[in-house]
Amino acid sequence: MSLEPGFLLFLAVLFIGGAVAGSFSGILGIGGSILLVPLQFYLLTEAGYPPDIAMKVAIATALSFTFFTSFSSAYNHSKHQVVLWKKALLIGVFGFIFSFAGAYIASHLNAVYLSVIFGAVVLVSSLKFMTMKNANEALEKMSSKPILFAICGCIMGLLSGLTGIGGGMVLIPLLIFLIKMPLRQAIGTSAATIIFTSFGGVISYAINGMNIAGLPPYSLGYINLAMWTALVIPGVIFAAAGAKVSHRVNQKYVRHLFSAITFLVGAGMILQGIFMYFPSL
Numbered sequence: 001m002s003l004e005p006g007f008l009l010f011l012a013v014l015f016i017g018g019a020v021a022g023s024f025s026g027i028l029g030i031g032g033s034i035l036l037v038p039l040q041f042y043l044l045t046e047a048g049y050p051p052d053i054a055m056k057v058a059i060a061t062a063l064s065f066t067f068f069t070s071f072s073s074a075y076n077h078s079k080h081q082v083v084l085w086k087k088a089l090l091i092g093v094f095g096f097i098f099s100f101a102g103a104y105i106a107s108h109l110n111a112v113y114l115s116v117i118f119g120a121v122v123l124v125s126s127l128k129f130m131t132m133k134n135a136n137e138a139l140e141k142m143s144s145k146p147i148l149f150a151i152c153g154c155i156m157g158l159l160s161g162l163t164g165i166g167g168g169m170v171l172i173p174l175l176i177f178l179i180k181m182p183l184r185q186a187i188g189t190s191a192a193t194i195i196f197t198s199f200g201g202v203i204s205y206a207i208n209g210m211n212i213a214g215l216p217p218y219s220l221g222y223i224n225l226a227m228w229t230a231l232v233i234p235g236v237i238f239a240a241a242g243a244k245v246s247h248r249v250n251q252k253y254v255r256h257l258f259s260a261i262t263f264l265v266g267a268g269m270i271l272q273g274i275f276m277y278f279p280s281l
Helices: 005-030 036-046 051-079 086-108 111-131 146-163 170-176 183-208 226-247 250-275
Strands: none
Touching: 005 036, 005 051, 005 146, 005 170, 005 226, 036 111, 036 170, 036 250, 051 086, 051 111, 051 146, 051 226, 086 146, 086 183, 111 146, 111 170, 111 250, 146 170, 170 183, 170 226, 183 226
């Protein structure tokens, strides 16, 4: 990577992607990286990197982006008193452990399997995210069983580490349907929980990517610092702005828009994996 016109365009596309992902992160309490994995994978493969390297760098860098933008998002949601910090910490401890494990597993899979796994998780999550309803408005009706929060953390963490998504699209439906948490609190608590789960995956990808040949310049393990910088600067700014307006916008319409986009992304990544497995198609 050098400061050539093509590289500057590369960074500009990432900058725009970071702004869009950050906006959705702040408004919906998700990590935002669900949009960044396919974007980075496309850019890296177009730049000539092998699919296996491109996919792992895309996942690791997106998860690292999520870790930093989640601070901004969680802080702003906390100011509106919709973050249940004790619950977030309980979920986060299990999420951290399983995210580390998920990233370790992903580091030993090839791009075909990672692409299909990512697409399948995104497809299912987008459908659940689109159709979920806020059945409970009262915190008093919310479950207090620690085992349910631990289960949420394990599921969210494993999928987060495997796919690079922060886990919000997985966790928010779980909090609503399994825990009976009100929507606003589910969004805020999800934003806080992502801090812990994404951190576990980031550490694992950094460790497991050490001494791997063929990585892009300025990489820390599988995390590419040049791409991360282009993503996280606009991402943090727009995540903060999104969190501020999230309590004034119609969540239903934004959620449906995001679900439609991610459904197409998920389908596209599954097809990408199929075409890599059957190159003659």
